[in-house]
Every structure is written in C-alpha cells, then in structure tokens.
Amino acid sequence: MTQETLKVTIDRGPDTAHVQTVFDVPAYTNQTVLDVVSWVQQNADPTLSYRYACRVGMCGSCAMMVNGVPRWTCRTHISKVLRGNAVTIAPLRNLPVIKDLAVDMDPFFDKWVAAEGVHHGALTRDDPIAPVDTSTAARAVADAGIECINCSVCYAACDTVTANDDYLGPAALQRAWTLLNDAKDDGRAAILDAVSDKGGCHNCHSIGSCTTYCPNDLDPMSAIAGLKRETAKSLFQRWR
Amino acid sequence: MLNLRLYMLQRVTALLMAPLVLGHLAVMIYAVQGGLSAGEILGRTQGSILWFAFYGTFAAAVAVHGAIGLRSIACEWVGLRGRALDAFMWLTGLSLFAMGARAVWAVTFA
Ligand code: SF4
Ligand code: SF4
Ligand code: FES
Numbered sequence: 001m002t003q004e005t006l007k008v009t010i011d012r013g014p015d016t017a018h019v020q021t022v023f024d025v026p027a028y029t030n031q032t033v034l035d036v037v038s039w040v041q042q043n044a045d046p047t048l049s050y051r052y053a054c055r056v057g058m059c060g061s062c063a064m065m066v067n068g069v070p071r072w073t074c075r076t077h078i079s080k081v082l083r084g085n086a087v088t089i090a091p092l093r094n095l096p097v098i099k100d101l102a103v104d105m106d107p108f109f110d111k112w113v114a115a116e117g118v119h120h121g122a123l124t125r126d127d128p129i130a131p132v133d134t135s136t137a138a139r140a141v142a143d144a145g146i147e148c149i150n151c152s153v154c155y156a157a158c159d160t161v162t163a164n165d166d167y168l169g170p171a172a173l174q175r176a177w178t179l180l181n182d183a184k185d186d187g188r189a190a191i192l193d194a195v196s197d198k199g200g201c202h203n204c205h206s207i208g209s210c211t212t213y214c215p216n217d218l219d220p221m222s223a224i225a226g227l228k229r230e231t232a233k234s235l236f237q238r239w240r
Numbered sequence: 241m242l243n244l245r246l247y248m249l250q251r252v253t254a255l256l257m258a259p260l261v262l263g264h265l266a267v268m269i270y271a272v273q274g275g276l277s278a279g280e281i282l283g284r285t286q287g288s289i290l291w292f293a294f295y296g297t298f299a300a301a302v303a304v305h306g307a308i309g310l311r312s313i314a315c316e317w318v319g320l321r322g323r324a325l326d327a328f329m330w331l332t333g334l335s336l337f338a339m340g341a342r343a344v345w346a347v348t349f350a
Contacts, residue, residue: 163316
C-alpha cells in the first residue's frame, strides 16, 4: 500500500510577508494538525517556528489559523479540516507575528490585565478559608468561565478586535465576568469600571464568533452580555 | 470607542424612539387616508405644544442615536480614532439636530 501524502501550505512571516511554503507530509490514520506541523519541523524544515506545550488541550499555546479558521491544533484531527488532501496553516489572527506560526501573545494578556482579570483578594493569610457555596447561580457562572485556557482562539475570531485596537476582546471580558461572579473575588467596582471604558464590553456587537469557535465550548458572548447588564444596572444604582 | 455612557445614551434614545416611530407612522397613515392637505396639517400642528414636544423629542433622540451609531461605523470601518472620532460624532449629532429642529420649528411655530 502506498502511503498518501498531504499538501500542507504554511505561512512564513513576518519578514517574508505573504510568503508560503508547501510541504508534502505523509498521512497517518491518527494525526492532528499539530502532528502535521511537528512533522514538517522535524523532517522537512527545522527552521519552522511554532508553539505548543501540553498537546492535550490544557495549556492553550498551540492555536493557529487552519484553512482560515482559528483552532486548537493539538485537539483538531487533520481529517476534519482537509480539503481534498490539502490544508493551509497560518499564525493566529489579530496578534503580531513573531515568526512563522508563533504570534506575540502580549496584547492578549495585557488586555486580560486591563479588564481587571486579576485576583482581587479581601482576606489575609490569617483569615480562615472562606467556604464556597457551590449551589448558587453565580458560582455556576464562575465555574463555567474558569475553564478558559487562554488560547486566544476567540480573540482571533473576533472581527471587533480586528476593527478596534482598543477593544479588550472576548477572553479578557469573559474573565472579568467570571471574577465578578466569584464570591472569593472582591474587585466588583474595579472590574465594572475597567469594562465600562472605551475598550470595554459595550463595543461588542454580539455576533458570537467567539462562542462559535471557542474549543472549550465556552460562551464569551453571553458573558459580555452579562457585563453589559451589570454595568447598566450599576449606573442606575448610582443615579438613584 | 464606546464607553458605558455612550452605550446607555444610545439605548435610552432607542427606547424613546420606538413609540415615537410608531406614532409617526400612525399619524402619516391617518393623514393620508383622511385626505388631509398640507394646509390642513399645518393648521393642526401650528402652535401646538404637543406636536412640538412629540417631534422635538424625536429630532433630539435621532441626533443622539444616529451620531453614536455613526461613530462606531467611522471607527471600525473608516479607522477614525481619538479627537477626530469625537469631532466626527459631535458634528454629525449637531447637524442632525439642526436639520431636525429646523423642520420641527417650521411645522409648529414658524
Ligand atoms: S460576540 Fe462580541 S466578543 Fe464575541 S466575536 Fe462578536 S464582537 Fe467579538
Ligand atoms: S474563551 Fe475559549 S477560545 Fe477564548 S481563550 Fe478561553 S478557551 Fe480559548
Ligand atoms: S498544546 Fe496545549 S492546548 Fe494545544
């Protein structure tokens, strides 16, 4: 039996913008997009740059554009994305390219912090550990959002991020919403202020690419809608 | 580009406009079906505080709502930022208001 080959086109940037290299990669029955990229780097072109760590969908470092769609490559089977026997792989959208398939994630994480996606503690080490009531609706919301792996797939999928460089983006805003619903976080005022500014949740057009493409089935669009409701409510409370 | 204040202003003006649009359509259909002439219509609107308030509110809401909406488009599609974006929004809003106010004034008090 002759082994089939895949025609894999990979973007090579940023110095050689829009230059692509085509590789012939042997097909295997069980092969992810990340396996394909790794094969190229190990067997065809050792200068190819890309990023991964866990290979099991935990670390969020392997996201790339696959045929124009943002995906976690370690958990995407190549057979799902092949067109004929061809596939095109490019660096994640909406972030500066460092080299080839590796992007600079700094803007993504800077916005995470700008959205107050940091822990706001109220207790000291001398206080007893506060119990968490797992039965509340707010806890269910926080538990959902906590599953985010910071992969930036939603950020790459969002056209509002593309059009408006100030926009904090779906992942950071969802993190803010998660903390707002977390009984252990004491940053309510700071969070509401941060997401009400010019790059905040009110710029979202609720088109939902973030929710469509999140590999973990999270729902940043609804989280952002929650922030819009909370900020509006807090405004009325201030007026009263 | 949109902060909470602009967002709320746009939502509140939308809420205001919803019944006004329906009222406006109803009045238009009524006036056309009843065969009212321009003179007869003006006869009813001239000097009417009620019609002044109705269309005055409408014109003001349109100016605010439209200016904020066009601000988003100018930012995301034309790439305006910062001062230029603010200037564009104010200019659009004030022009819309001037045109609306002129028309309202003409049919109620002029
Ligand atoms: S719903 Fe909002 S955050 Fe999600 S992709 Fe659309 S604009 Fe971006
Ligand atoms: S919300 Fe989903 S797509 Fe966005 S960073 Fe988190 S896990 Fe990735
Ligand atoms: S390599 Fe860790 S999520 Fe893909």
